[in-house]
Amino acid sequence: MPIKKLKNGSYKVDISVGVDPVTGRRRRKIRMAKTKKEAEELYIALKHKYNSGLHLSFN
Incomplete structure (x- = not known):
């Protein structure tokens, strides 16, 4: 899974x-989250979103 815990806890x-x-x-899309569940x-x-084609652009 492409989820990585950072040193600051996020x-x-x-x-x-x-x-x-x-x-x-x-x-690639990179997003940050505060908790593992998030x-x-x-x-x-x-x-x-990207597998179902709901995106309009890759920005």
């Missing part, structure tokens, strides 16, 4: 959302 969620068709590089919920929400 959690970083790093998720791959596909490949840029122009450059061929991996597109991080897991954020991971699930982001994964669902």
